[in-house]
Amino acid sequence: MVHIFNFKDKYYAYDSGSGSLHECDEQTAVYVKAKYETSEPIPELSPEKIAEIENGVKELGKQGLLFKEEIKVFPVKSSEVKALCLHICHDCNLRCRYCFADEGAYHSEREFMSLQTAQKAIDFLIKESGNRKILEVDFFGGEPLMCLETIKKVVSYARSEGEKTGKKFLFTTTTNALLLDDDAIDFFNREMENVVLSLDGRKEVHDAIRKTKNGKGSFDYVIDNIKKFVRSRGDKNYYVRGTFTSKNLDFSKDVIFLAENGFDSISMEPVVTEIDDLAIKEEHLPVILGEYEELCDKYLEKYKEGKGFNFFHFNIDLEGGVCLQKRVSACGAGNEYFSVVPNGDIYPCHQFAGDKDFLMGNVYDGSLNEDIRQKFATTCLFTRDGCENCFAKFICSGGCAANNYHFCGDINKPYPITCEMMKKRIECGMHALAVKKENKN
Amino acid sequence: MFKTIAKPQKRKVTGCGECRSTCQSACKTSCTVGNQSCERITREQNPEKIK
Numbered sequence: 001m002v003h004i005f006n007f008k009d010k011y012y013a014y015d016s017g018s019g020s021l022h023e024c025d026e027q028t029a030v031y032v033k034a035k036y037e038t039s040e041p042i043p044e045l046s047p048e049k050i051a052e053i054e055n056g057v058k059e060l061g062k063q064g065l066l067f068k069e070e071i072k073v074f075p076v077k078s079s080e081v082k083a084l085c086l087h088i089c090h091d092c093n094l095r096c097r098y099c100f101a102d103e104g105a106y107h108s109e110r111e112f113m114s115l116q117t118a119q120k121a122i123d124f125l126i127k128e129s130g131n132r133k134i135l136e137v138d139f140f141g142g143e144p145l146m147c148l149e150t151i152k153k154v155v156s157y158a159r160s161e162g163e164k165t166g167k168k169f170l171f172t173t174t175t176n177a178l179l180l181d182d183d184a185i186d187f188f189n190r191e192m193e194n195v196v197l198s199l200d201g202r203k204e205v206h207d208a209i210r211k212t213k214n215g216k217g218s219f220d221y222v223i224d225n226i227k228k229f230v231r232s233r234g235d236k237n238y239y240v241r242g243t244f245t246s247k248n249l250d251f252s253k254d255v256i257f258l259a260e261n262g263f264d265s266i267s268m269e270p271v272v273t274e275i276d277d278l279a280i281k282e283e284h285l286p287v288i289l290g291e292y293e294e295l296c297d298k299y300l301e302k303y304k305e306g307k308g309f310n311f312f313h314f315n316i317d318l319e320g321g322v323c324l325q326k327r328v329s330a331c332g333a334g335n336e337y338f339s340v341v342p343n344g345d346i347y348p349c350h351q352f353a354g355d356k357d358f359l360m361g362n363v364y365d366g367s368l369n370e371d372i373r374q375k376f377a378t379t380c381l382f383t384r385d386g387c388e389n390c391f392a393k394f395i396c397s398g399g400c401a402a403n404n405y406h407f408c409g410d411i412n413k414p415y416p417i418t419c420e421m422m423k424k425r426i427e428c429g430m431h432a433l434a435v436k437k438e439n440k441n
Numbered sequence: 442m443f444k445t446i447a448k449p450q451k452r453k454v455t456g457c458g459e460c461r462s463t464c465q466s467a468c469k470t471s472c473t474v475g476n477q478s479c480e481r482i483t484r485e486q487n488p489e490k491i492k
Contacts, residue, residue: 013443020448028442056443065448076456083462134480136462170461315476318447322477325456331463331472349464395475397463426475434446 002067003391004033007293007431014430015060016391017068019318021430022060028053036067072388075329077377078336080130085339085350086121088113088151089142093178094218096210098245098273104142106341106354112147113342118154120363121340126165127366135162136193138172140339140350145179148187155191172196174241176210178218180225185232194237197226201242201254201268208247209278223261230263238265239312245271245278249287252295259302259309267312270421272351272403280417289424296428300435316395316429327381327394333401334360334376348376351402376401376411384412386419396422457481 003014011029013022024032027045031053034040045053060066089112092104104110122137129135137158139151151173158169170193177197188195199222200206207217230238240263244251251268258266270280270288280288295311302308321327331337334348341353344363352358361367381387384398399418401411408415459480463472 012446018449021446022443023446024443052442060443060445065445066443078458080458082458083464085464132458134459134461312476313473317476317478319450320478320482321449322460322474322479323455323457325458326460326477327474333464337462337464395473397472397474400472422473429475430446437446 001391002032002037004029004037005427007427010431012430013066014391015066015068016394017070018065019394020065021318023434032057071324072382073324073328074382075325075380077329080132081125081128081336081338082132083136083337084121084125085138085140086118087141087339087341087353088118088139088144088147090342091146092141092143093146093213094176094210095213098209098243098271098275098278100272100351108354111342113150115150115153117342117344117363118150119157120344122154122158122161124363124366126161126167129167133166134168134170136170138174140174143176144173145175145184148184152187177222177225180229185229189232189236196239196241199226199240199242199258201257205248205254209245227262239267240265241267241269243269243271246280246284247278249284249291252291252298255295255311256298264309266309282417285417285420288421292424292428296432300432303436304439313425314429314432316426316433318433327397330380330398331401335373348372349402379411384414386414392423392426395426
Protein backbone atom coordinates (compact mmCIF):
# COMPACT_ATOMS: atom_id res chain seq x y z
CA MET A 1 0.00 0.00 0.00
CA VAL A 2 1.03 3.60 -0.55
CA HIS A 3 0.64 6.12 2.23
CA ILE A 4 0.39 9.70 1.07
CA PHE A 5 1.04 12.28 3.74
CA ASN A 6 2.32 15.75 4.18
CA PHE A 7 4.47 17.51 6.69
CA LYS A 8 3.36 21.11 6.30
CA ASP A 9 4.17 21.97 2.66
CA LYS A 10 6.19 18.82 1.94
CA TYR A 11 4.35 15.85 0.41
CA TYR A 12 5.46 12.24 0.55
CA ALA A 13 4.50 8.81 -0.73
CA TYR A 14 5.64 5.88 1.40
CA ASP A 15 5.35 2.48 -0.25
CA SER A 16 5.02 -0.14 2.47
CA GLY A 17 5.52 -3.05 0.06
CA SER A 18 9.01 -1.94 -0.90
CA GLY A 19 9.81 0.28 2.06
CA SER A 20 10.60 3.20 -0.24
CA LEU A 21 9.94 6.87 0.42
CA HIS A 22 9.35 9.42 -2.33
CA GLU A 23 8.79 13.13 -2.19
CA CYS A 24 6.25 14.65 -4.55
CA ASP A 25 4.38 17.87 -5.19
CA GLU A 26 0.95 18.56 -3.74
CA GLN A 27 -0.96 17.89 -6.98
CA THR A 28 0.71 14.53 -7.38
CA ALA A 29 -0.02 13.64 -3.77
CA VAL A 30 -3.68 14.56 -4.02
CA TYR A 31 -4.09 12.79 -7.36
CA VAL A 32 -2.39 9.54 -6.30
CA LYS A 33 -4.27 9.45 -3.03
CA ALA A 34 -7.61 10.00 -4.75
CA LYS A 35 -7.04 7.63 -7.63
CA TYR A 36 -5.26 4.76 -5.95
CA GLU A 37 -5.89 4.93 -2.22
CA THR A 38 -9.32 6.37 -1.52
CA SER A 39 -12.66 6.89 -3.15
CA GLU A 40 -12.27 10.66 -3.04
CA PRO A 41 -12.99 12.51 -6.29
CA ILE A 42 -9.95 12.72 -8.55
CA PRO A 43 -8.83 16.36 -8.83
CA GLU A 44 -9.04 18.10 -12.16
CA LEU A 45 -5.54 18.47 -13.55
CA SER A 46 -4.13 19.29 -16.94
CA PRO A 47 -3.60 16.32 -19.27
CA GLU A 48 0.14 17.06 -19.17
CA LYS A 49 0.22 16.88 -15.39
CA ILE A 50 -1.79 13.66 -15.31
CA ALA A 51 0.56 12.12 -17.90
CA GLU A 52 3.57 13.19 -15.85
CA ILE A 53 2.13 11.64 -12.67
CA GLU A 54 1.08 8.42 -14.38
CA ASN A 55 4.49 8.08 -16.00
CA GLY A 56 6.12 8.57 -12.62
CA VAL A 57 3.89 5.95 -11.03
CA LYS A 58 4.59 3.55 -13.89
CA GLU A 59 8.36 4.08 -13.78
CA LEU A 60 8.60 3.61 -10.00
CA GLY A 61 6.30 0.62 -10.28
CA LYS A 62 8.66 -0.95 -12.82
CA GLN A 63 11.52 -0.48 -10.38
CA GLY A 64 9.50 -2.10 -7.61
CA LEU A 65 9.44 1.11 -5.59
CA LEU A 66 5.75 2.03 -5.72
CA PHE A 67 2.65 -0.09 -5.28
CA LYS A 68 4.84 -3.09 -4.73
CA GLU A 69 2.84 -6.04 -3.55
CA GLU A 70 3.32 -6.67 0.15
CA ILE A 71 4.62 -10.06 1.15
CA LYS A 72 2.48 -11.63 3.82
CA VAL A 73 4.84 -13.91 5.62
CA PHE A 74 4.16 -15.46 9.00
CA PRO A 75 7.39 -15.51 11.00
CA VAL A 76 9.18 -18.73 11.78
CA LYS A 77 9.95 -18.11 15.41
CA SER A 78 12.89 -19.73 17.05
CA SER A 79 12.64 -21.06 20.59
CA GLU A 80 16.05 -19.62 21.39
CA VAL A 81 15.97 -17.02 24.15
CA LYS A 82 17.90 -13.85 23.34
CA ALA A 83 17.39 -11.54 26.22
CA LEU A 84 16.39 -11.16 29.85
CA CYS A 85 15.18 -8.15 31.75
CA LEU A 86 16.58 -8.78 35.19
CA HIS A 87 14.58 -7.04 37.91
CA ILE A 88 17.56 -6.82 40.19
CA CYS A 89 15.43 -5.15 42.81
CA HIS A 90 11.82 -4.32 43.41
CA ASP A 91 12.55 -1.23 45.41
CA CYS A 92 13.27 2.32 44.44
CA ASN A 93 14.73 5.42 46.02
CA LEU A 94 12.23 7.62 44.19
CA ARG A 95 8.46 7.74 44.35
CA CYS A 96 7.40 8.76 40.85
CA ARG A 97 3.63 9.07 40.59
CA TYR A 98 3.36 7.62 37.12
CA CYS A 99 5.49 4.54 37.76
CA PHE A 100 3.91 1.50 36.11
CA ALA A 101 5.91 -0.60 38.58
CA ASP A 102 4.00 0.71 41.62
CA GLU A 103 6.89 3.03 42.55
CA GLY A 104 9.28 0.10 42.30
CA ALA A 105 7.39 -2.51 44.32
CA TYR A 106 5.31 -4.07 41.50
CA HIS A 107 2.26 -4.37 43.76
CA SER A 108 4.12 -6.68 46.12
CA GLU A 109 6.82 -6.65 48.81
CA ARG A 110 9.85 -4.45 48.23
CA GLU A 111 12.65 -6.94 47.68
CA PHE A 112 16.11 -7.44 46.21
CA MET A 113 17.25 -10.23 43.93
CA SER A 114 19.85 -12.45 45.57
CA LEU A 115 23.09 -13.14 43.74
CA GLN A 116 22.12 -16.80 43.65
CA THR A 117 18.84 -16.03 41.87
CA ALA A 118 20.57 -13.70 39.41
CA GLN A 119 23.12 -16.40 38.62
CA LYS A 120 20.29 -18.89 38.11
CA ALA A 121 18.75 -16.43 35.66
CA ILE A 122 22.02 -16.21 33.74
CA ASP A 123 22.23 -20.02 33.70
CA PHE A 124 18.64 -20.16 32.43
CA LEU A 125 19.43 -17.68 29.65
CA ILE A 126 22.53 -19.56 28.52
CA LYS A 127 20.70 -22.89 28.60
CA GLU A 128 17.68 -21.60 26.66
CA SER A 129 19.72 -19.63 24.11
CA GLY A 130 20.55 -22.61 21.93
CA ASN A 131 23.05 -21.69 19.25
CA ARG A 132 22.68 -17.97 19.69
CA LYS A 133 26.00 -16.40 20.58
CA ILE A 134 25.06 -12.87 21.59
CA LEU A 135 22.84 -12.56 24.64
CA GLU A 136 21.40 -9.46 26.23
CA VAL A 137 20.70 -8.70 29.86
CA ASP A 138 18.96 -5.55 30.98
CA PHE A 139 19.28 -4.57 34.64
CA PHE A 140 15.97 -3.07 35.60
CA GLY A 141 14.09 -2.23 38.76
CA GLY A 142 12.96 -0.49 40.87
CA GLU A 143 16.29 1.22 40.88
CA PRO A 144 19.17 -1.07 39.90
CA LEU A 145 21.87 1.15 41.41
CA MET A 146 20.53 0.22 44.85
CA CYS A 147 22.15 -3.14 44.06
CA LEU A 148 25.33 -2.12 42.25
CA GLU A 149 27.51 -4.66 44.04
CA THR A 150 25.17 -7.49 43.01
CA ILE A 151 25.14 -6.22 39.43
CA LYS A 152 28.94 -6.24 39.35
CA LYS A 153 28.98 -9.84 40.51
CA VAL A 154 26.30 -10.87 38.01
CA VAL A 155 28.24 -9.27 35.16
CA SER A 156 31.40 -11.02 36.24
CA TYR A 157 29.58 -14.34 36.54
CA ALA A 158 27.94 -13.96 33.12
CA ARG A 159 31.24 -13.04 31.45
CA SER A 160 32.88 -16.07 33.02
CA GLU A 161 30.06 -18.48 32.10
CA GLY A 162 29.91 -16.90 28.64
CA GLU A 163 33.54 -17.66 28.06
CA LYS A 164 32.97 -21.32 28.95
CA THR A 165 29.93 -21.63 26.72
CA GLY A 166 30.88 -19.36 23.79
CA LYS A 167 28.34 -16.65 24.58
CA LYS A 168 28.91 -12.91 24.50
CA PHE A 169 26.79 -10.76 26.83
CA LEU A 170 25.60 -7.25 26.09
CA PHE A 171 24.38 -5.44 29.21
CA THR A 172 22.06 -2.48 29.66
CA THR A 173 21.04 -0.69 32.85
CA THR A 174 18.07 1.60 33.30
CA THR A 175 18.61 4.02 36.17
CA ASN A 176 17.19 7.17 37.77
CA ALA A 177 20.80 8.32 38.34
CA LEU A 178 20.30 9.24 41.98
CA LEU A 179 23.18 6.94 43.01
CA LEU A 180 25.22 7.42 39.86
CA ASP A 181 28.59 8.13 41.47
CA ASP A 182 32.13 7.79 40.07
CA ASP A 183 32.27 4.09 40.89
CA ALA A 184 29.02 3.39 39.03
CA ILE A 185 30.05 5.59 36.09
CA ASP A 186 33.36 3.78 35.78
CA PHE A 187 31.64 0.38 35.95
CA PHE A 188 28.96 1.36 33.43
CA ASN A 189 31.53 2.66 30.97
CA ARG A 190 33.47 -0.56 31.21
CA GLU A 191 30.62 -3.04 31.13
CA MET A 192 27.36 -1.57 29.84
CA GLU A 193 26.58 -1.62 26.14
CA ASN A 194 23.81 0.86 26.80
CA VAL A 195 22.64 2.93 29.75
CA VAL A 196 19.17 4.45 29.97
CA LEU A 197 18.94 7.44 32.31
CA SER A 198 15.55 8.73 33.38
CA LEU A 199 15.12 12.49 33.18
CA ASP A 200 11.84 14.07 32.17
CA GLY A 201 13.14 17.41 30.89
CA ARG A 202 12.58 20.82 32.44
CA LYS A 203 13.12 20.96 36.20
CA GLU A 204 9.51 21.86 36.98
CA VAL A 205 8.21 19.01 34.79
CA HIS A 206 10.62 16.46 36.25
CA ASP A 207 10.06 17.56 39.85
CA ALA A 208 6.28 17.50 39.58
CA ILE A 209 6.37 13.70 39.22
CA ARG A 210 9.79 12.30 40.04
CA LYS A 211 10.04 12.83 43.76
CA THR A 212 12.22 11.47 46.53
CA LYS A 213 10.75 9.45 49.38
CA ASN A 214 10.51 12.74 51.27
CA GLY A 215 8.41 14.27 48.54
CA LYS A 216 11.10 16.58 47.16
CA GLY A 217 11.70 16.93 43.44
CA SER A 218 14.73 14.90 42.34
CA PHE A 219 15.97 17.04 39.44
CA ASP A 220 18.75 18.78 41.38
CA TYR A 221 19.95 15.44 42.73
CA VAL A 222 20.33 13.76 39.35
CA ILE A 223 21.15 16.37 36.72
CA ASP A 224 24.83 16.74 37.54
CA ASN A 225 25.28 12.98 37.81
CA ILE A 226 23.77 12.47 34.37
CA LYS A 227 25.84 15.27 32.84
CA LYS A 228 29.01 13.85 34.33
CA PHE A 229 28.15 10.38 33.07
CA VAL A 230 27.38 11.57 29.54
CA ARG A 231 30.63 13.57 29.39
CA SER A 232 32.52 10.42 30.33
CA ARG A 233 30.66 8.11 27.97
CA GLY A 234 32.67 8.72 24.77
CA ASP A 235 31.09 7.04 21.78
CA LYS A 236 29.29 4.35 23.78
CA ASN A 237 25.52 4.13 23.73
CA TYR A 238 23.24 5.82 26.19
CA TYR A 239 19.78 7.35 26.19
CA VAL A 240 18.43 10.12 28.37
CA ARG A 241 14.86 8.98 28.55
CA GLY A 242 11.93 11.09 29.62
CA THR A 243 8.26 10.39 30.10
CA PHE A 244 5.57 12.87 29.21
CA THR A 245 2.11 12.94 30.72
CA SER A 246 -1.03 14.97 30.14
CA LYS A 247 0.58 17.60 32.39
CA ASN A 248 3.29 18.40 29.84
CA LEU A 249 1.75 18.00 26.42
CA ASP A 250 4.28 20.64 25.33
CA PHE A 251 6.95 17.95 25.68
CA SER A 252 8.93 19.22 22.69
CA LYS A 253 10.21 21.87 25.10
CA ASP A 254 11.47 19.10 27.36
CA VAL A 255 13.26 17.32 24.54
CA ILE A 256 14.91 20.56 23.45
CA PHE A 257 15.78 21.33 27.07
CA LEU A 258 17.59 17.98 27.24
CA ALA A 259 19.37 18.60 23.93
CA GLU A 260 20.46 22.06 25.09
CA ASN A 261 21.86 20.53 28.25
CA GLY A 262 24.32 18.53 26.20
CA PHE A 263 22.46 15.25 25.83
CA ASP A 264 22.64 14.03 22.25
CA SER A 265 20.78 10.76 22.57
CA ILE A 266 17.23 11.28 23.76
CA SER A 267 14.00 9.40 24.05
CA MET A 268 10.67 10.81 25.26
CA GLU A 269 7.86 8.35 25.85
CA PRO A 270 4.15 8.78 26.51
CA VAL A 271 3.23 7.73 30.03
CA VAL A 272 1.64 4.32 30.56
CA THR A 273 -0.72 4.82 33.47
CA GLU A 274 -4.34 4.76 34.46
CA ILE A 275 -3.89 7.65 36.90
CA ASP A 276 -6.60 9.96 35.66
CA ASP A 277 -4.85 13.31 35.85
CA LEU A 278 -1.67 12.01 34.19
CA ALA A 279 -2.97 9.53 31.61
CA ILE A 280 -2.85 10.25 27.88
CA LYS A 281 -6.43 10.24 26.59
CA GLU A 282 -8.03 10.48 23.19
CA GLU A 283 -8.88 14.14 23.76
CA HIS A 284 -5.13 14.90 24.08
CA LEU A 285 -4.25 13.41 20.71
CA PRO A 286 -4.64 16.50 18.49
CA VAL A 287 -2.28 18.45 20.74
CA ILE A 288 0.21 15.57 20.98
CA LEU A 289 0.29 15.00 17.22
CA GLY A 290 0.90 18.70 16.68
CA GLU A 291 3.59 18.61 19.33
CA TYR A 292 5.45 15.85 17.49
CA GLU A 293 5.47 18.10 14.41
CA GLU A 294 6.74 20.97 16.53
CA LEU A 295 9.44 18.68 17.91
CA CYS A 296 10.39 17.58 14.40
CA ASP A 297 10.80 21.21 13.31
CA LYS A 298 12.96 21.99 16.34
CA TYR A 299 14.94 18.78 15.86
CA LEU A 300 15.71 19.78 12.26
CA GLU A 301 16.58 23.34 13.28
CA LYS A 302 19.16 21.92 15.65
CA TYR A 303 20.45 19.64 12.93
CA LYS A 304 20.87 22.56 10.53
CA GLU A 305 22.70 24.55 13.23
CA GLY A 306 25.17 21.68 13.56
CA LYS A 307 23.75 20.83 16.98
CA GLY A 308 21.82 17.76 15.90
CA PHE A 309 20.88 15.04 18.32
CA ASN A 310 19.50 11.55 18.14
CA PHE A 311 15.80 11.31 18.98
CA PHE A 312 14.90 7.64 19.36
CA HIS A 313 11.54 7.77 17.60
CA PHE A 314 12.68 9.81 14.61
CA ASN A 315 15.29 7.23 13.64
CA ILE A 316 13.66 5.46 10.74
CA ASP A 317 16.08 3.32 8.80
CA LEU A 318 14.52 2.77 5.38
CA GLU A 319 17.72 1.78 3.62
CA GLY A 320 19.12 -0.79 6.01
CA GLY A 321 17.12 -2.02 8.92
CA VAL A 322 15.95 -5.45 9.89
CA CYS A 323 14.58 -8.14 7.61
CA LEU A 324 10.94 -8.88 6.90
CA GLN A 325 10.89 -11.82 9.31
CA LYS A 326 11.83 -9.49 12.13
CA ARG A 327 9.44 -6.80 10.97
CA VAL A 328 6.43 -9.11 11.27
CA SER A 329 7.54 -10.87 14.45
CA ALA A 330 6.39 -8.28 16.99
CA CYS A 331 8.53 -7.49 20.01
CA GLY A 332 9.57 -10.98 21.08
CA ALA A 333 8.26 -10.73 24.63
CA GLY A 334 7.24 -14.07 26.10
CA ASN A 335 9.20 -16.03 23.52
CA GLU A 336 12.71 -14.72 22.94
CA TYR A 337 12.68 -12.17 25.73
CA PHE A 338 11.55 -12.57 29.34
CA SER A 339 11.72 -10.69 32.58
CA VAL A 340 12.85 -12.30 35.82
CA VAL A 341 11.71 -10.79 39.12
CA PRO A 342 13.64 -10.95 42.44
CA ASN A 343 12.29 -14.36 43.54
CA GLY A 344 13.21 -15.89 40.16
CA ASP A 345 9.72 -15.90 38.67
CA ILE A 346 9.60 -15.46 34.91
CA TYR A 347 7.16 -13.17 33.06
CA PRO A 348 6.81 -12.32 29.35
CA CYS A 349 8.30 -8.85 29.90
CA HIS A 350 8.80 -6.21 32.56
CA GLN A 351 5.33 -4.77 31.98
CA PHE A 352 3.68 -8.07 32.92
CA ALA A 353 5.81 -8.60 36.04
CA GLY A 354 3.70 -9.44 39.06
CA ASP A 355 0.58 -10.34 37.05
CA LYS A 356 -0.05 -13.94 38.08
CA ASP A 357 -2.04 -14.61 34.91
CA PHE A 358 1.25 -14.22 33.05
CA LEU A 359 3.55 -16.09 35.44
CA MET A 360 5.49 -18.39 33.13
CA GLY A 361 7.85 -20.24 35.45
CA ASN A 362 10.87 -19.82 37.67
CA VAL A 363 14.59 -19.85 37.01
CA TYR A 364 15.20 -22.32 39.83
CA ASP A 365 13.48 -25.16 38.05
CA GLY A 366 13.89 -23.72 34.55
CA SER A 367 10.22 -24.24 33.82
CA LEU A 368 8.33 -22.24 31.21
CA ASN A 369 4.57 -22.30 30.81
CA GLU A 370 4.23 -23.46 27.22
CA ASP A 371 0.64 -22.25 26.87
CA ILE A 372 1.64 -18.69 27.63
CA ARG A 373 4.76 -18.99 25.52
CA GLN A 374 2.73 -20.26 22.58
CA LYS A 375 0.36 -17.33 22.93
CA PHE A 376 3.28 -14.93 22.56
CA ALA A 377 5.17 -17.04 20.02
CA THR A 378 2.19 -17.10 17.68
CA THR A 379 1.43 -13.40 17.90
CA CYS A 380 2.74 -11.37 15.00
CA LEU A 381 1.81 -8.46 12.81
CA PHE A 382 -0.89 -10.44 11.03
CA THR A 383 -2.63 -11.64 14.20
CA ARG A 384 -3.06 -8.07 15.42
CA ASP A 385 -6.37 -6.37 14.77
CA GLY A 386 -6.18 -3.77 12.04
CA CYS A 387 -2.42 -3.87 11.54
CA GLU A 388 -2.59 -5.43 8.11
CA ASN A 389 -4.26 -2.32 6.72
CA CYS A 390 -1.91 0.13 8.34
CA PHE A 391 0.96 1.78 6.45
CA ALA A 392 3.17 1.70 9.54
CA LYS A 393 3.04 -2.05 10.11
CA PHE A 394 6.53 -2.99 8.91
CA ILE A 395 8.03 -0.24 11.02
CA CYS A 396 6.10 -0.62 14.28
CA SER A 397 5.66 -4.41 14.08
CA GLY A 398 2.32 -4.35 15.85
CA GLY A 399 3.26 -2.36 18.91
CA CYS A 400 3.67 -3.29 22.52
CA ALA A 401 1.91 -6.49 23.63
CA ALA A 402 1.69 -5.22 27.20
CA ASN A 403 0.11 -1.91 26.22
CA ASN A 404 -2.37 -3.79 24.05
CA TYR A 405 -3.28 -6.09 26.93
CA HIS A 406 -3.47 -3.43 29.61
CA PHE A 407 -5.59 -1.00 27.61
CA CYS A 408 -7.56 -3.30 25.30
CA GLY A 409 -7.55 -6.61 27.19
CA ASP A 410 -5.74 -8.61 24.49
CA ILE A 411 -2.13 -8.66 23.29
CA ASN A 412 -3.49 -8.78 19.75
CA LYS A 413 -5.64 -5.66 20.04
CA PRO A 414 -3.53 -2.58 19.40
CA TYR A 415 -4.29 0.42 21.58
CA PRO A 416 -5.55 3.09 19.18
CA ILE A 417 -4.01 6.04 21.04
CA THR A 418 -0.57 4.43 20.86
CA CYS A 419 -1.12 3.70 17.17
CA GLU A 420 -1.91 7.32 16.36
CA MET A 421 1.21 8.54 18.15
CA MET A 422 3.34 5.89 16.47
CA LYS A 423 2.07 6.82 13.01
CA LYS A 424 2.76 10.49 13.57
CA ARG A 425 6.28 9.78 14.86
CA ILE A 426 6.96 7.66 11.78
CA GLU A 427 5.78 10.45 9.46
CA CYS A 428 7.99 12.92 11.34
CA GLY A 429 10.92 10.51 11.12
CA MET A 430 10.44 10.16 7.36
CA HIS A 431 10.23 13.92 6.91
CA ALA A 432 13.39 14.34 8.99
CA LEU A 433 15.13 11.77 6.82
CA ALA A 434 14.13 13.66 3.66
CA VAL A 435 15.30 17.03 5.01
CA LYS A 436 18.61 15.60 6.18
CA LYS A 437 19.22 14.03 2.79
CA GLU A 438 18.36 17.27 1.03
CA ASN A 439 20.82 19.13 3.27
CA LYS A 440 23.59 16.69 2.49
CA ASN A 441 23.17 17.11 -1.27
CA MET B 442 6.77 14.35 -10.11
CA PHE B 443 8.47 12.00 -7.68
CA LYS B 444 11.88 12.21 -6.07
CA THR B 445 13.02 9.05 -4.36
CA ILE B 446 14.28 9.80 -0.87
CA ALA B 447 15.08 6.29 0.29
CA LYS B 448 14.84 2.75 -0.94
CA PRO B 449 16.00 -0.44 0.71
CA GLN B 450 19.47 -1.75 0.04
CA LYS B 451 19.61 -4.93 -1.97
CA ARG B 452 21.76 -6.75 0.57
CA LYS B 453 19.44 -8.61 2.91
CA VAL B 454 19.78 -11.43 5.37
CA THR B 455 16.45 -12.91 6.24
CA GLY B 456 15.35 -14.73 9.35
CA CYS B 457 18.75 -15.55 10.85
CA GLY B 458 17.45 -14.37 14.22
CA GLU B 459 20.69 -12.69 15.22
CA CYS B 460 19.08 -9.29 15.64
CA ARG B 461 18.80 -7.75 19.09
CA SER B 462 15.64 -8.12 21.09
CA THR B 463 13.32 -5.24 20.24
CA CYS B 464 12.61 -4.38 23.84
CA GLN B 465 16.27 -3.89 24.75
CA SER B 466 16.21 -0.31 23.63
CA ALA B 467 15.50 3.06 25.09
CA CYS B 468 11.80 3.13 25.42
CA LYS B 469 10.55 0.06 27.25
CA THR B 470 7.01 1.08 26.30
CA SER B 471 6.87 1.92 22.60
CA CYS B 472 8.86 -0.84 20.96
CA THR B 473 9.51 -0.44 17.27
CA VAL B 474 11.64 -2.30 14.75
CA GLY B 475 11.86 0.66 12.38
CA ASN B 476 15.04 1.98 13.94
CA GLN B 477 16.76 -1.33 14.51
CA SER B 478 19.56 -2.52 12.29
CA CYS B 479 20.41 -5.95 10.99
CA GLU B 480 22.94 -7.34 13.43
CA ARG B 481 24.46 -9.68 10.88
CA ILE B 482 25.15 -6.92 8.35
CA THR B 483 26.39 -4.56 11.07
CA ARG B 484 28.81 -7.21 12.25
CA GLU B 485 30.02 -7.96 8.75
CA GLN B 486 30.60 -4.27 8.11
CA ASN B 487 32.25 -3.68 11.51
CA PRO B 488 33.95 -6.96 12.39
CA GLU B 489 35.61 -5.44 15.44
CA LYS B 490 32.40 -4.13 16.93
CA ILE B 491 30.81 -7.45 17.82
CA LYS B 492 33.06 -10.46 17.75
